[in-house]
Amino acid sequence: MEAASLKGITTAIEDILGAAVPFVAGLALLYFLWGLVIFIAKSGEESARTEGKSKMLWGIVGLFVIVTLWGLVKVISSSFGIDPGGSLGPPRF
Secondary structure, three states: OOHHHHHHHHHHHHHHHHHHHHHHHHHHHHHHHHHHHHHHHOOOOHHHHHHHHHHHHHHHHHHHHHHHHHHHHHHHHHHOOEOOOOOEOOOOO
16 A cells, blocks of 8 residues: 555544544533533432433543543654654654
């Protein structure tokens, strides 16, 4: 496989993931907010409050996982000297 086509494939994957991460983070935030709305709107019903708490918890867990993985990728890429364009440089210690 030629280097030019490999770089094109990696650039396409990077573009897709670059657009997907904010979208998925937005979905997790909306899920949290939906749980908050349920928790507040139906505060008199114990089962609805439990459902709202559960949705809020999983929304926060989702956001935590997304942000943690995003940060981990940034740390690894900077440690190995990989710039966003896909070329390798000397490691930055």
